[in-house]
Amino acid sequence: MGSYILRRLLLMIPTLLGILVINFVAVQSAPGGPVEQMIYRMQGHGGESATARFSGGGGETSDNRYGARGLPPDIIQRIEAMYGFDKPAHQRFWEMLTSYIKLDFGESFYRNATVLDLIVEKMPVSISLGLWSTLLIYLISIPLGIRKAVHHGSRFDVASSSIIVMLYAIPGFLLAILLIVLFAGGTYFSWFPLRGLTSPNFDDLSLLGKIVDYFWHLALPLVAYTIGGFATLTMLTKNSFLDEINKQYVQTARAKGLDEKRVLYGHVFRNAMLIIIAGFPAAFVSLFFAGSLLIEVIFSLDGLGLLGFEAVVNRDYPVFFGTLFIFTLIGLVMKLISDLVYVLVDPRIDFQSREH
Numbered sequence: 001m002g003s004y005i006l007r008r009l010l011l012m013i014p015t016l017l018g019i020l021v022i023n024f025v026a027v028q029s030a031p032g033g034p035v036e037q038m039i040y041r042m043q044g045h046g047g048e049s050a051t052a053r054f055s056g057g058g059g060e061t062s063d064n065r066y067g068a069r070g071l072p073p074d075i076i077q078r079i080e081a082m083y084g085f086d087k088p089a090h091q092r093f094w095e096m097l098t099s100y101i102k103l104d105f106g107e108s109f110y111r112n113a114t115v116l117d118l119i120v121e122k123m124p125v126s127i128s129l130g131l132w133s134t135l136l137i138y139l140i141s142i143p144l145g146i147r148k149a150v151h152h153g154s155r156f157d158v159a160s161s162s163i164i165v166m167l168y169a170i171p172g173f174l175l176a177i178l179l180i181v182l183f184a185g186g187t188y189f190s191w192f193p194l195r196g197l198t199s200p201n202f203d204d205l206s207l208l209g210k211i212v213d214y215f216w217h218l219a220l221p222l223v224a225y226t227i228g229g230f231a232t233l234t235m236l237t238k239n240s241f242l243d244e245i246n247k248q249y250v251q252t253a254r255a256k257g258l259d260e261k262r263v264l265y266g267h268v269f270r271n272a273m274l275i276i277i278a279g280f281p282a283a284f285v286s287l288f289f290a291g292s293l294l295i296e297v298i299f300s301l302d303g304l305g306l307l308g309f310e311a312v313v314n315r316d317y318p319v320f321f322g323t324l325f326i327f328t329l330i331g332l333v334m335k336l337i338s339d340l341v342y343v344l345v346d347p348r349i350d351f352q353s354r355e356h
Contacts, residue, residue: 005340008339027320039076100325109317125304126303128218129218145233145237164230193217194299250268293305
């Protein structure tokens with residue numbers, strides 16, 4: 001197992017490098033980078049005063065790779081140097097990698113903070129959404145999946161499957177908009193707040209009041225997260241239990257006269273829950289990172305999803321690449337942890353022997 005873990009850790013290096021290279025090339029090829037945005041703001045909104053801040057006066061029109069912008073060449077060169085674009089792309093990429101090795105992810109172009117400080121600041125919101133929604137999904141999916149397996153083919157099974165499929169087909173962001181329209185003052189009711197995770201007077205509330213206020217704000221985002229997330233886990237739980245129920249050891253336990261609940265929860269449950277328990281770390285990370293973007297944007301929740309969205313829109317490259325590196329690394333580590341959890345739950349599994 002030790003050699004397997006070592007190989008997986010070493011494999012993370014080319015995986016991270018490949019992801020960074022692909023995204024770096026794609027970002028460099030996209031128009032509207034920070035230099036172009038600064039030039040646009042200076043021309044369209046900053047006027048001559050903005051130009052004067054860089055040059056101390058006028059200058060000749062530039063004819064460099066940004067075209068004739070009506071700005072002096074020295075100003076454009078200073079803008080390029082400010083964002084690090086005075087160096088060739090391969091040098092910028094190499095300097096980025098060497099900084100990441102030292103855990104230096106740089107500073108935001110547009111925020112007066114480092115990338116790590118921004119991630120630490122925004123992480124509690126995303127952790128709240130990811131943790132509570134994951135727990136809620138598991139609390140719904142596992143009992144529902146077990147009941148569907150026990151009553152396989154019944155009216156309950158067919159009806160619940162139909163409802164699950166319909167809910168799964170609704171995109172989370174569309175459901176979020178619908179919830180706002182219905183329950184957050186959009187058109188009908190104003191039962192829940194429209195944005196944020198706390199009220200303006202949160203610090204003045206009692207402990208119980210803070211808890212109530214927190215979950216009051218969390219209610220609609222959690223519903224939007226959960227509705228589309230429990231379908232896959234429910235069907236996975238059902239199929240896993242069905243597969244175990246039909247095995248010989250279950251028939252033997254029944255033949256010995258054991259109670260059905262004891263057979264189900266004493267014998268079937270441990271084996272059937274293997275794949276579900278082991279998949280918890282990966283499921284949490286997937287929901288934590290991938291599922292937060294649109295929900296956070298729609299509900300104006302200042303978390304990692306909104307941070308990443310704004311970094312892409314504003315071409316804030318340090319934040320974009322820093323968060324990409326950190327999130328990818330966490331995802332790879334969690335995948336390894338999922339494999340280790342498989343072994344802990346069922347020692348008969350040996351990933352190392354399967355590689356040969």
